[in-house]
Amino acid sequence: MPRISNLFFKAAIIFLIVGIGIGLHMSISQNHNVIGAHAHINLLGWVTSALFGGYYALNPAKAERRLAFIHFGVYTTGVVLMAVSLYFLLQGVTALEPVVALSSLIVFAGVLIFAWTVFSRDTETVTRKASLA
Ligand code: HEM
Numbered sequence: 303m304p305r306i307s308n309l310f311f312k313a314a315i316i317f318l319i320v321g322i323g324i325g326l327h328m329s330i331s332q333n334h335n336v337i338g339a340h341a342h343i344n345l346l347g348w349v350t351s352a353l354f355g356g357y358y359a360l361n362p363a364k365a366e367r368r369l370a371f372i373h374f375g376v377y378t379t380g381v382v383l384m385a386v387s388l389y390f391l392l393q394g395v396t397a398l399e400p401v402v403a404l405s406s407l408i409v410f411a412g413v414l415i416f417a418w419t420v421f422s423r424d425t426e427t428v429t430r431k432a433s434l435a
């Protein structure tokens with residue numbers, strides 16, 4: 303597995319453990335006020351990070367690019383910041399609202415980097431075509 307896929311899966315499983323931990327705490331306490339943090343840690347953290355890891359595993363040439371590591375750094379920083387700030391915002395710490403907004407934009411920037419990668423040409427395919435010509 304490419305190193306970047308491994309990194310995404312390591313981050314993803316940590317998000318899943320934290321996300322499920324919050325889900326269990328909500329269920330046991332019967333207080334669902336942090337539902338938004340639970341949903342987004344699981345969906346942005348676990349599901350989306352694992353999808354990114356899977357994409358890079360299927361595209362080894364793109365997995366070696368420096369941009370893949372920038373994507374990981376930006377996206378994961380955004381989700382960690384969003385997870386912590388959203389959790390405490392939903393617990394009533396309203397001063398954290400700007401941090402939630404900023405972290406959402408960082409997550410979005412990570413997604414745009416990934417979009418660039420998806421639409422960019424696969425250098426391995428280009429090289430293979432050139433060597434066949
Ligand atoms: C053992 C694991 C889990 C437990 C105990 C748990 C618990 C909960 C609880 C108590 C709620 C609030 C329900 C409500 O107030 O309507 C909830 C909502 C939610 N959970 Fe989980 N959860 C778990 C795993 C997951 C996973 C793995 C995901 C995603 C991959 C997920 C996604 C969601 C979403 C999206 C919502 C919001 C649903 C809505 O808006 O109605 N949960 N969960």
Ligand code: HEM
Pocket residue numbers: 337338339341342345346349350405406407409410
């Ligand atoms: C930076 C990216 C995102 C932002 C800023 C965002 C923002 C929001 C907001 C403002 C809500 C309404 C919360 C409420 O009414 O209390 C929401 C709900 C929801 N979002 Fe997102 N979202 C993002 C990404 C995603 C992604 C990628 C998914 C799925 C893969 C997702 C799934 C959901 C679900 C299932 C709900 C309903 C559960 C809840 O009430 O928290 N979101 N989101």
